[in-house]
Amino acid sequence: MTQNNEVLIIGAGIGGLTLALRLHQAGIACRVFEAAPEIKPLGVGINLLPHATKELTELGLQDALARVAITTSEIAYYNRFGQLIYRDPAGRNAGYQWPMFSIHRGDLQMVLLDAFLARIGGDRLTTAVRCVAVEQDENTATAHFEHTQTRQKLPAQSASVIVSCEGIHSIVRKQFFPNEGPPRYSGLNMWRGVTRWKPFLDGKTFVRVGWHKPAKVLIYPIRDNIDEEGRQLINWVCDIEQQTPIEQRDWNRQGRIEDFIGPISDWTFDWLDIPAMCRAADQILEYPMVDQDPLPRWSFGRVTLLGDAAHPMQPRGANGGAQAILDCGALAKYLAQIADPIAALKAYQDERLPATTQVVLTNRSNPPDAILQEVWKRTGDKPFRNIDDVISQAELAGLLKRYQRIAGFDREKLEV
């Protein structure tokens, strides 16, 4: 693509802003159109594994992220009796060149936004504009917008290429696939929250506890030293098997403590009082663990999909954000290398669609915390005397390695 040809990005979430920075780095102009009236630091915690931090490091953002995130030391796996199963070093501790960060989604978005404003400029970002449709002819792609609040029709915008980074409710995806079925429910609902709490373990550990019967909890700090008592902002997620999914896929939907606290009410360990921490939450959100079947294609001429718009996956394994970030590097690379934008979008799709399809499907069948399931099965959900009598550390490491390979953060592969 020539440098004069502009890319129009719909959505200023994690994918949209990262893509803008990647394109700018490659010398390609872009404009971003976001439905929210203002970009606010929404959401709760998100993890950036080394495959994502590698990309963000290439954008020169590692130091800015390290200032606001927790540099995770390890991922520790426990059963629901608080017994340690396995400790997996994270990021540099595992020999990667790049760290693992646990971060508030809003802090990540603000780091991206600050870089966008400094490098590309505020005049290239328009807020309160909702894309309602796209169309194209031989030479241009055009997006139609309405004002998010008044629903008033706004002037259409044309560019050489349009990328839908609209997240799970992408209008462009619906336009290309009008007959797509509803999201596929995994049988799990999840409650997420943040609590101001004293650091636990070394203050940098991401813990995964229990299995979905009766519940699984993930806990990790996302902001350090938030008050004079040296507390951290701790993110937690509780997954519970239920027949009926929570109704809407709404990242901001409020949850209630009484809907999930029952199964974990006695998870009080010497290293953390989990129910007390959940009860003290500042904010509780609920979300169904759903995904959508992988699409046969994302690119249609001059228009393509990226991030959750392209491959909505079960939000586990820190891959919703990471795979969106990986898409951005690939798309910018092909747009810079290939003069014909239609061929570039096709090359991007050919690289990223099979890779993300594997992650979507693996999250269903063999999730990142499959070792918890394995121990749950082998112990019959009872406490163990010695974990080595249940499963060897080598076998546990093998199970983890498999997920790393598929998700694209296998160390040997990432370093080449």
Ligand SMILES: Cc1cc2nc3c(=O)[nH]c(=O)nc-3n(C[C@H](O)[C@H](O)[C@H](O)COP(=O)(O)OP(=O)(O)OC[C@H]3O[C@@H](n4cnc5c(N)ncnc54)[C@H](O)[C@@H]3O)c2cc1C
């Ligand atoms: C408010 C919010 C809170 C979230 N909280 C969490 C969380 O706590 N933990 C977690 O793991 N993931 C969370 N996510 C999802 C996470 O950001 C994504 O899974 C991942 O980062 C992939 O990013 P994305 O850019 O594809 O999508 P998103 O980050 O979801 O970004 C999509 C963006 O597109 C905008 N948009 C949507 N439709 C239109 C339209 N028609 N026209 C213009 N703009 C549009 C949205 O307002 C949003 O800013 C959240 C997403 C949102 C939007």
